[in-house]
Amino acid sequence: MTLIIENVHIAPVSGPEIPSGFLRIDGDTITELGPGQAPDVPGAERVDGAGCLATPGLVNTHHHLYQWASQGLAQDATLFEWLVALYEVWAAMDAEVVEGAATAALGWLALSGCTTSSDHHYIFPKGRGDLLAAEIEAARAIGLRFHPARGSMDRGRSQGGLPPDVVVEELDDILAATAEAVDAYHDPSRSSMLRVAVAPCSPFSASGALMTESAALARDKGVRLHTHLAETLDEDEHCLEQFGLRPVDYMEKLGWLGPDVWLAHAVHLSDTDIAKLAATRTGTAHCPSSNGRLGAGVARVSEMLRQGANVGLGVDGSASSELTPMAGEMRQALLFQRARYGPQALTARQALELATLGGARNLGRQDELGTLEPGKLADVVLWRAGGPFHAAVTDPVCALVFGPPPPVELVLVGGRTVVAGGELRTVAQDAAGRAGADAHRRLLRLAGERGVTAARRVHGD
Ligand SMILES: [Zn+2]
Numbered sequence: 001m002t003l004i005i006e007n008v009h010i011a012p013v014s015g016p017e018i019p020s021g022f023l024r025i026d027g028d029t030i031t032e033l034g035p036g037q038a039p040d041v042p043g044a045e046r047v048d049g050a051g052c053l054a055t056p057g058l059v060n061t062h063h064h065l066y067q068w069a070s071q072g073l074a075q076d077a078t079l080f081e082w083l084v085a086l087y088e089v090w091a092a093m094d095a096e097v098v099e100g101a102a103t104a105a106l107g108w109l110a111l112s113g114c115t116t117s118s119d120h121h122y123i124f125p126k127g128r129g130d131l132l133a134a135e136i137e138a139a140r141a142i143g144l145r146f147h148p149a150r151g152s153m154d155r156g157r158s159q160g161g162l163p164p165d166v167v168v169e170e171l172d173d174i175l176a177a178t179a180e181a182v183d184a185y186h187d188p189s190r191s192s193m194l195r196v197a198v199a200p201c202s203p204f205s206a207s208g209a210l211m212t213e214s215a216a217l218a219r220d221k222g223v224r225l226h227t228h229l230a231e232t233l234d235e236d237e238h239c240l241e242q243f244g245l246r247p248v249d250y251m252e253k254l255g256w257l258g259p260d261v262w263l264a265h266a267v268h269l270s271d272t273d274i275a276k277l278a279a280t281r282t283g284t285a286h287c288p289s290s291n292g293r294l295g296a297g298v299a300r301v302s303e304m305l306r307q308g309a310n311v312g313l314g315v316d317g318s319a320s321s322e323l324t325p326m327a328g329e330m331r332q333a334l335l336f337q338r339a340r341y342g343p344q345a346l347t348a349r350q351a352l353e354l355a356t357l358g359g360a361r362n363l364g365r366q367d368e369l370g371t372l373e374p375g376k377l378a379d380v381v382l383w384r385a386g387g388p389f390h391a392a393v394t395d396p397v398c399a400l401v402f403g404p405p406p407p408v409e410l411v412l413v414g415g416r417t418v419v420a421g422g423e424l425r426t427v428a429q430d431a432a433g434r435a436g437a438d439a440h441r442r443l444l445r446l447a448g449e450r451g452v453t454a455a456r457r458v459h460g461d
Helices: 065-071 079-091 095-111 131-142 171-185 208-223 234-242 247-253 270-280 288-293 301-306 326-341 346-362 396-402 429-449
Strands: 002-010 019-025 029-035 043-046 053-058 058-060 115-121 144-154 197-200 225-229 261-265 283-284 311-313 379-383 408-413 415-422
Touching: 019 261, 029 247, 058 065, 058 311, 058 326, 058 346, 065 079, 065 095, 065 115, 065 131, 065 225, 065 408, 065 429, 079 261, 095 115, 095 131, 095 288, 095 408, 095 415, 115 131, 115 171, 115 225, 115 346, 115 408, 131 144, 131 171, 144 171, 208 225, 208 346, 225 247, 234 247, 247 270, 270 379, 283 346, 288 326, 301 326, 311 326, 311 346, 326 396, 346 396, 346 429, 415 429
Parallel strands: 002 043, 002 053, 058 115, 115 144, 144 197, 197 225, 225 261, 261 283, 283 311
Antiparallel strands: 002 019, 019 029, 053 379, 379 408, 408 415
């Protein structure tokens, strides 16, 4: 099966842009791209890309899909206040909540040009069904490439951690369940739609033993490692107080810096921290909307890039970034860096690279994803950047990054159509949205049955 997209502006991310050219896809792979007329291939399906911009599919490298069900709560809280308000709500979730929330959240990502998403799920209340299987089923239905990270917490309040003991698990149970998840689902093949990572939640909710044992497990299984790090100054203080080290030094001590690790946020870094991340090729997932929503700070992304550290983007959980579309995160990254460092801190092309190749590197898939090149998987987005309103900007990459995301004409994952004409084609779009709203109501009802209502309060109430 051959598909040809023609008359299109191509921003391949690697190599020069092609203002009017074609892209040829055979099966799940890009086989050719170039300027001018497309070759005549008998039997090929042809898509007219006039007025559109073709980019690699966006890669989301930090999320908590289940949080779709807890949006709009603890609206004016700091990260630690927000977590404390929400842990007990999340303790009530079950597989039905997770599947509904993941369906809506992944559908939303697809509609904003995302073709690969990771997820960091770290709460597994006992007796609530198979939550990991539920989100994997949602990803299969929507048709995105999925990198679920089996998260975990074992350091409850009684052990000096932040979460209440009711949401943490025992170390041995975590390691067994994580190994089981890797064995059951991880597919290391080139065209893999599903790879599993190992992901203790954060230094303030996971013990040092869980961190080191998780690293050993991941390296034994040949999968990647993910956690939250250096998100807020509260975390800095917590690490200094409890471990006598700042977050990056603590991770270094635990064997958690390396090319197989990517860290969410990495906002509060010293010059030495940045040098360590660059030297060890440890990746980071920059989540500017979430950092803004929680008032966490502005990550030193442009300095990290100058030092050669890898940075990808993440929308983060929908409860801390609310309805952030993946494409919008490029704009947010650009604006945050410029607000902090001036107008040359990050270009539109660099923002696009963070959202594509930077993300693919975080997930260890830079050989297969993240750019439009012959031999890469056909994860492609066509943006209607020349539509009636965006057409006033004749640079389509500028229109994509500086403005509100243009409508998505086509999203291909491995050559398969997931979105066409701005609509999900793999599932009924309205039903996917309703599944998210139902999950929200169900979670609040289940939490209410446990007497948990505090998260509804906002400051000033
Ligand atoms: Zn997060």
